[in-house]
Amino acid sequence: MTEIRKYLENHKDEMIELLSELVAIRSVQGAESEEFPFGEKPAEALNCMLRRCAGYGFSVENVENYVGTADYGSEPLLGILTHLDVVPEGTGWSGDPYALRRTETRLFGRGTIDDKGPSVASVFALRAVRELKTPLRRGVRLIFGTNEENGSADLAYYRNKRQLPPLVFTPDGEYPLINGEKGMLRVYFSAELDEDICINAGKVINAVPEECVVSYRKKGELVVYNGKSAHASTPEKGDNAITAFLADYSGDSRLLKSFQQYFQHGDTSGSAIFGENSQDFTCVLSLLKTVENSLTGGIDIRFPMNRTKAEVSGIICDVLKKIGFTIDKCEGSEPHYTDENSDFVKSLLRVYERVTGDKGYCITIGGGTYVHEIEGGVAFGAQFPDEDGNMHGADEYITIENLLKNAEIMAEAIIEICG
Numbered sequence: 001m002t003e004i005r006k007y008l009e010n011h012k013d014e015m016i017e018l019l020s021e022l023v024a025i026r027s028v029q030g031a032e033s034e035e036f037p038f039g040e041k042p043a044e045a046l047n048c049m050l051r052r053c054a055g056y057g058f059s060v061e062n063v064e065n066y067v068g069t070a071d072y073g074s075e076p077l078l079g080i081l082t083h084l085d086v087v088p089e090g091t092g093w094s095g096d097p098y099a100l101r102r103t104e105t106r107l108f109g110r111g112t113i114d115d116k117g118p119s120v121a122s123v124f125a126l127r128a129v130r131e132l133k134t135p136l137r138r139g140v141r142l143i144f145g146t147n148e149e150n151g152s153a154d155l156a157y158y159r160n161k162r163q164l165p166p167l168v169f170t171p172d173g174e175y176p177l178i179n180g181e182k183g184m185l186r187v188y189f190s191a192e193l194d195e196d197i198c199i200n201a202g203k204v205i206n207a208v209p210e211e212c213v214v215s216y217r218k219k220g221e222l223v224v225y226n227g228k229s230a231h232a233s234t235p236e237k238g239d240n241a242i243t244a245f246l247a248d249y250s251g252d253s254r255l256l257k258s259f260q261q262y263f264q265h266g267d268t269s270g271s272a273i274f275g276e277n278s279q280d281f282t283c284v285l286s287l288l289k290t291v292e293n294s295l296t297g298g299i300d301i302r303f304p305m306n307r308t309k310a311e312v313s314g315i316i317c318d319v320l321k322k323i324g325f326t327i328d329k330c331e332g333s334e335p336h337y338t339d340e341n342s343d344f345v346k347s348l349l350r351v352y353e354r355v356t357g358d359k360g361y362c363i364t365i366g367g368g369t370y371v372h373e374i375e376g377g378v379a380f381g382a383q384f385p386d387e388d389g390n391m392h393g394a395d396e397y398i399t400i401e402n403l404l405k406n407a408e409i410m411a412e413a414i415i416e417i418c419g
C-alpha cells in the first residue's frame with residue numbers, strides 16, 4: 001500500500017464526516033440577491049467547505065459567493081474543479097436525501113457522486129500531499145463552484161475576475177477521461193397553425209418527450225402517445241412521443257406533414273436533415289405545443305467535432321424556414337476538444353492506469369461537462385466505467401471504496417503534474 005493510500009484509509013471517517021456535513025446543506029439554486037447570486041444555500045455549502053480548507057492550512061478565497069478556491073503552494077499549475085450545488089432531490093428516495101446514510105460499502109445522499117463526494121476527495125488528496133510533505137515544484141488550486149447544475153454562471157464570473165490555472169480537470173464526469181464534447185444547438189421555432197388541432201408535448205428542451213397529447217377539436221377526439229424519456233444527448237435510450245404522433249398523423253396540416261418527412265420515428269440522428277454523414281449527430285424534436293393559433297416547438301441537436309455551430313444552425317434553420325416556421329431563438333456551444341496526445345492527458349491516463357490497474361483511454365460524449373468552455377480542460381472521474389451512482393436521481397450514492405480511490409487518483413495526479 002502506498003503512503004498516499006494509507007493516509008486516505010486513516011482519514012476515511014474524517015472524509016465521510018465532511019461529506020455528511022455538506023450533504024446536509026440543501027444547496028439547490030435559490031432566490032438571487034446581491035450577496036447570494038445563486039441563493040443562500042449554495043453559498044452556505046461553499047463557506048462550509050472553505051472554512052474546512054482554511055483549517056487544513058490552505059489559503060482560501062471566496063469570490064463573492066460565486067466560486068471559492070483553496071491553494072497549496074504558489075503559482076498554481078493545476079486546478080481541480082468541482083461544484084457544491086446540487087439538483088433538487090425529486091421523489092423515490094428510501095431515506096432522507098440530506099442525511100448521509102452509510103451502509104457497509106455505500107454512502108447515500110444528494111450530491112454524494114455529483115459532486116460533493118468528488119469535491120471532498122479533492123480536498124483530502126491535497127491534504128495527503130501536503131501532510132506527507134511530498135515536494136511540489138508548482139502549486140495546486142482546488143476550485144469550488146456553486147452553479148454547475150444551472151448554467152455555470154459561477155465559472156463565467158470567476159474567469160472574469162481571476163485567472164484559471166493553465167491545466168484544469170474536473171472530476172464531474174467519468175473515467176478514464178473525457179477529452180471530447182459534442183457541440184450543442186437548441187432551436188426554438190413557431191408558425192401560425194394551419195389546422196384545428198391541439199398539441200401538448202415535452203417539458204424541457206434537453207429531454208426526449210415521454211408524452212404527446214393531441215386533440216382534434218372538431219372531432220372531439222383525444223389521443224395520447226406514450227414514449228420513454230431520456231437525456232437529449234443519448235436519445236437512443238428513449239422513445240420520442242412526438243415522432244410517434246407524427247408517424248401516425250393523417251390530418252391536413254402542411255406544417256405537420258413536412259415534419260413527418262424530416263423527423264421520422266426511431267431516427268435519433270436527424271438523417272433526413274443532416275444527410276448521410278449524420279451518424280455522429282443526435283437530433284431530438286423535444287417540444288411541440290399549440291398556443292392559441294400558433295404551433296411552437298424546440299429541437300435539441302448535438303454535433304461532432306468536425307462541424308461548427310454556424311454550419312449546423314444554417315442547415316436546421318433553413319429546413320425550418322422552408323417548412324414555414326419562424327426561428328424564435330437559436331443558441332448553443334461549439335464542440336470542446338483537448339488533444340489526447342497532450343502531456344496533461346497522457347499524465348492523467350498514466351495515473352489512472354497505475355492506480356486502478358485498468359486500461360486508460362479517451363472518450364467523447366454528447367453532453368457538456370463543467371470544462372466545456374475551458375480550453376485544454378478535461379473531465380477526469382468521478383464515476384468509474386460501468387458504474388451508476390444514480391446521479392440526479394433517487395438514492396444517489398458513492399461507494400466508500402470509490403471515494404477513497406478518487407482521492408488517491410487525484411493525489412497521484414497532483415504529484416505527477418506538479419511534483
Ligand SMILES: [Zn+2]
Nearest residue numbers: 114115148172
Ligand atoms: Zn455535476
